[in-house]
Amino acid sequence: MKRRKLSRRDILQGSIALAAGTVFASPARAQAPEPVAVTPALVEAAKKEGKLIFYSSIDLPVGEKLGKAFEAAFPGITIQIERSGSERLFQRIDQEFASNIRAADIINSSDASHFISWKKNGWLMPFVPEDVAKHFPENYRDPDGLFATSRVWLSSIAYNTNLVKPEDAPKSFADLLDPRWAGKMVKGHPAYSGTIMTATFQMVRELGWEYMEKLAKQRVMQVQSSTDPPKKLSLGERAVMADGNEYGIVLLKEAGQPVEPVYPTEGTPTISGPTGIFKTAPHPNAAKLFQAWLHTRETQQFFVDFTAQYSIHAQVQSKPGRRKISDIKLMKEDAEGVEKMTEEIKTRYARLFRV
Amino acid sequence: MTTVTTADTPKRRLDLTRPVLWLFAAFMIVLIVLPLSWLVVFAFTDKARRPTLQNFVTLFTDPAFLDPLMTTAIIATTSATICCLVAAPIGWLVSRTDMPGRQIIRALVTASFVTPPFLGAVAWELLAAPNSGMLNQLYRYLTGAEDPLFDIYSLTGLIFVISCYTFPFVFVLVANALDNMPGELEDASAILGGKAWTTARRVTIPLALPALVAGALIAFLQAMTLFGSPAILALPAGFHTMTTKIWSLFQYPPKLELAAAAAVPLLLLTILLLQGQKFLLGRRGFSVVGGKYGAPRPIEMGGWRWAALAFCLLVLLNPVFLPYFALLNAAFSPNATTLVTPSTATLHNVVFVFTELSSTQLALKNTVILGASTATVGTILALVVAYVTTRRVIASHRLLGFLATAPVAVPGIVLGVGLFLSYTRPPFVLYGTLWILLLAFLTINLPSAYQQLQAAFATIHPELEDASRILGATRLQALRQITAPLLRTGVIATWCFIFIGVMRELSAAIVLFTSQTKVLSVLIYDLNESGDLAAIAVLGIAMLVITFTVVLAVNRIPMFGGGAGARLRNS
Numbered sequence: 023m024k025r026r027k028l029s030r031r032d033i034l035q036g037s038i039a040l041a042a043g044t045v046f047a048s049p050a051r052a053q054a055p056e057p058v059a060v061t062p063a064l065v066e067a068a069k070k071e072g073k074l075i076f077y078s079s080i081d082l083p084v085g086e087k088l089g090k091a092f093e094a095a096f097p098g099i100t101i102q103i104e105r106s107g108s109e110r111l112f113q114r115i116d117q118e119f120a121s122n123i124r125a126a127d128i129i130n131s132s133d134a135s136h137f138i139s140w141k142k143n144g145w146l147m148p149f150v151p152e153d154v155a156k157h158f159p160e161n162y163r164d165p166d167g168l169f170a171t172s173r174v175w176l177s178s179i180a181y182n183t184n185l186v187k188p189e190d191a192p193k194s195f196a197d198l199l200d201p202r203w204a205g206k207m208v209k210g211h212p213a214y215s216g217t218i219m220t221a222t223f224q225m226v227r228e229l230g231w232e233y234m235e236k237l238a239k240q241r242v243m244q245v246q247s248s249t250d251p252p253k254k255l256s257l258g259e260r261a262v263m264a265d266g267n268e269y270g271i272v273l274l275k276e277a278g279q280p281v282e283p284v285y286p287t288e289g290t291p292t293i294s295g296p297t298g299i300f301k302t303a304p305h306p307n308a309a310k311l312f313q314a315w316l317h318t319r320e321t322q323q324f325f326v327d328f329t330a331q332y333s334i335h336a337q338v339q340s341k342p343g344r345r346k347i348s349d350i351k352l353m354k355e356d357a358e359g360v361e362k363m364t365e366e367i368k369t370r371y372a373r374l375f376r377v
Numbered sequence: 378m379t380t381v382t383t384a385d386t387p388k389r390r391l392d393l394t395r396p397v398l399w400l401f402a403a404f405m406i407v408l409i410v411l412p413l414s415w416l417v418v419f420a421f422t423d424k425a426r427r428p429t430l431q432n433f434v435t436l437f438t439d440p441a442f443l444d445p446l447m448t449t450a451i452i453a454t455t456s457a458t459i460c461c462l463v464a465a466p467i468g469w470l471v472s473r474t475d476m477p478g479r480q481i482i483r484a485l486v487t488a489s490f491v492t493p494p495f496l497g498a499v500a501w502e503l504l505a506a507p508n509s510g511m512l513n514q515l516y517r518y519l520t521g522a523e524d525p526l527f528d529i530y531s532l533t534g535l536i537f538v539i540s541c542y543t544f545p546f547v548f549v550l551v552a553n554a555l556d557n558m559p560g561e562l563e564d565a566s567a568i569l570g571g572k573a574w575t576t577a578r579r580v581t582i583p584l585a586l587p588a589l590v591a592g593a594l595i596a597f598l599q600a601m602t603l604f605g606s607p608a609i610l611a612l613p614a615g616f617h618t619m620t621t622k623i624w625s626l627f628q629y630p631p632k633l634e635l636a637a638a639a640a641v642p643l644l645l646l647t648i649l650l651l652q653g654q655k656f657l658l659g660r661r662g663f664s665v666v667g668g669k670y671g672a673p674r675p676i677e678m679g680g681w682r683w684a685a686l687a688f689c690l691l692v693l694l695n696p697v698f699l700p701y702f703a704l705l706n707a708a709f710s711p712n713a714t715t716l717v718t719p720s721t722a723t724l725h726n727v728v729f730v731f732t733e734l735s736s737t738q739l740a741l742k743n744t745v746i747l748g749a750s751t752a753t754v755g756t757i758l759a760l761v762v763a764y765v766t767t768r769r770v771i772a773s774h775r776l777l778g779f780l781a782t783a784p785v786a787v788p789g790i791v792l793g794v795g796l797f798l799s800y801t802r803p804p805f806v807l808y809g810t811l812w813i814l815l816l817a818f819l820t821i822n823l824p825s826a827y828q829q830l831q832a833a834f835a836t837i838h839p840e841l842e843d844a845s846r847i848l849g850a851t852r853l854q855a856l857r858q859i860t861a862p863l864l865r866t867g868v869i870a871t872w873c874f875i876f877i878g879v880m881r882e883l884s885a886a887i888v889l890f891t892s893q894t895k896v897l898s899v900l901i902y903d904l905n906e907s908g909d910l911a912a913i914a915v916l917g918i919a920m921l922v923i924t925f926t927v928v929l930a931v932n933r934i935p936m937f938g939g940g941a942g943a944r945l946r947n948s
Contacts, residue, residue: 086733087733121801243613376615
């Protein structure tokens with residue numbers, strides 16, 4: 023079979039399209055600035071600044087690897103990655119801006135709805151990398167050129183193969199409510215992690231709050247980051263992951279750890295992580311360079327290969343041997359829906375899970 | 378003529394003492410009163426700063442707030458009890474018996490004091506997480522059992538871990554009191570026919586009781602106000618304590634009014650307890666110090682000596698040996714809870730932390746800068762206040778002493794909230810700089826530093842200073858030339874003590890840090906949230922190495938029982 027690249031059509035087939043025309047497509051699309059490539063002038067200006075502060079929720083080891091790749095590509099610029107959960111970063115950005123602290127240059131959030139707020143606040147700087155203009159579908163970039171989706175990934179179920187036989191493994195979210203999984207599951211927290219926030223929104227939309235109510239009675243081990251459940255699973259601390267980064271599971275599995283992803287029959291929650299530059303960035307040129315570099319075909323390919331996430335870039339191919347996103351039944355994204363429901367999710371979740 | 382000139386000379390010289398001292402007093406007032414005032418203002422007002430009691434009504438009608446309050450009370454009470462039950466016998470064995478290895482035991486208790494509680498909590502995750510924990514793995518392997526021996530993610534687990542890193546506070550007070558206890562009193566009892574047990578019951582225990590009560594109180598306060606251990610162990614188990622609850626109110630959108638209001642009960646309870654202790658003990662705590670008594674004779678334990686040592690080592694297995702072993706193992710193992718063997722040992726984690734993790738350098742730098750500057754400024758401040766209060770230099774010396782002790786009643790996270798409210802608005806916009814952390818660490822460590830140095834000052838008779846002043850020195854000169862050299866040991870011990878305090882501190886830092894002002898404790902906490910246990914192990918070990926190196930470099934470790942360095946968060 024001919025290897026298919028992840029194209030726009032795949033993504034639409036996968037029905038992960040962000041509700042088109044509602045979030046990223048607004049009438050004022052003429053305002054987007056001219057696309058910019060990685061030019062020697064930009065590199066020079068960035069090197070003068072010498073530093074870049076990148077707020078991100080990407081799993082630490084792979085995030086730092088991305089940072090090192092940037093440093094290697096442009097010697098003389100050091101990158102400081104401020105990793106935390108996206109909801110936590112959102113709160114900190116808010117707190118810092120309220121106190122007039124402008125430390126962040128550029129941010130990648132795992133909760134796309136954050137960009138709606140930041141755009142409303144007028145905090146983002148318009149900047150369109152050439153590759154984004156040429157190779158990114160419109161649904162995955164802001165019409166005003168304020169941000170673009172740098173990565174797409176999933177929040178799946180998974181199990182530890184030493185503790186669970188494949189035939190006994192849960193196949194669906196509904197299976198997780200079986201009493202035999204009580205006390206054996208681990209999950210992330212939507213008030214910390216943007217991935218879990220987005221996933222919780224989609225699960226509640228598809229399965230209702232009743233599902234969460236029942237899940238809360240299963241004595242689930244509650245960790246914070248969506249990067250943590252895969253790690254707890256591979257340690258054997260819990261047998262089943264109720265939500266968390268699918269890419270973490272894939273990477274651990276490839277490294278020989280006893281973990282196996284499960285793509286639930288109801289559909290797998292899908293998360294896209296946009297990146298945008300802050301208007302007040304202390305290192306604006308380094309931020310532009312990073313944004314341009316991050317969305318090139320080479321970087322996106324490299325990113326997809328070593329992080330097991332998915333790219334929107336039309337020319338990026340999925341790594342041989344990995345499952346293609348088009349083969350997975352996905353839940354639909356809706357950043358605007360998340361934005362409206364964030365507070366409700368946090369409050370109801372805290373009441374159900376008691377933390 | 379000549380006589381007059383000589384007598385006049387000191388007067389003509391400008392004596393800066395008073396202005397300097399008033400400046401210190403003003404600084405202290407700003408340092409402590411400002412954050413607490415903002416805290417009270419926020420607790421009793423709404424978003425528009427209109428007075429209201431609604432915040433308290435909201436909190437006290439919400440089970441999501443009352444449950445943590447109850448949980449915290451249980452944790453604090455049980456931890457304090459356990460600490461006393463463990464620390465008192467060890468303190469007695471180390472101080473009053475001929476048990477072998479007494480100095481080693483003291484050093485090991487020091488080691489558990491130097492270990493930050495949040496690091497201990499992570500280490501215990503590695504050891505006793507119900508399924509992956511190494512002790513549980515071993516237990517299953519040996520017995521073939523299904524269920525874990527010990528679940529660290531539980532109320533019991535949390536109480537256990539908190540006790541592990543709180544008992545040194547009780548130990549120090551008890552051991553100190555016993556060290557200073559006049560041996561003659563026990564001898565008198567023995568001469569009058571009292572058997573060993575009678576002597577213990579009628580003489581030793583009553584004399585040591587005030588120290589034990591003080592220790593219990595401090596243990597209670599510590600357990601109540603800890604943030605790191607509950608955040609690491611209680612949240613996965615699905616329950617909150619007061620500190621984690623207050624912190625969760627900072628989530629977006631931040632409910633600062635509620636956070637301030639939630640801090641008020643902690644504050645009131647602390648003040649109440651400190652008052653209660655005063656009422657209970659009066660001045661009895663000091664009665665054993667005075668005059669020249671002979672050193673107490675160690676009690677001969679005969680064959681029990683080794684059993685006693687075994688008991689001490691068994692207890693110290695929990696805060697020191699096992700956790701350090703778990704951290705070392707995780708640092709060099711490819712899989713945090715798998716026993717490392719020579720063939721699987723890897724430097725990957727070390728390489729990752731020191732070459733790839735981009736926050737490491739900044740956090741290390743910030744921590745060392747803050748540790749050293751807080752220790753220096755704090756020691757100077759405590760020195761001045763202690764001098765003023767013991768020598769009664771200015772009229773309001775009592776107030777100054779009270780101000781220096783007051784922060785003991787302010788839990789770290791409460792102080793963090795107060796400082797955040799104070800220094801994110803004019804006239805002092807310090808949030809986002811290291812200054813706000815310096816202020817926080819300074820305030821938190823001031824009471825114990827002040828207590829230590831006050832004790833040190835009390836041992837130096839003022840006539841030495843007076844002699845210097847009669848010979849024409851100003852007060853500041855007298856201090857520099859006469860008193861300072863005499864205080865050297867005490868000052869160095871206090872410096873080290875504050876430095877360790879900064880390394881241990883998480884609860885205020887977690888509220889006050891920004892990306893550019895991250896400290897090691899916050900970085901370790903961040904890594905725990907994302908589940909990067911191996912990186913924590915490496916950073917934690919690095920942190921301990923730094924602490925020990927700095928403390929050793931400044932001087933020897935302030936051995937417990939070694940004079941002024943012995944008093945911890947005394948009150």
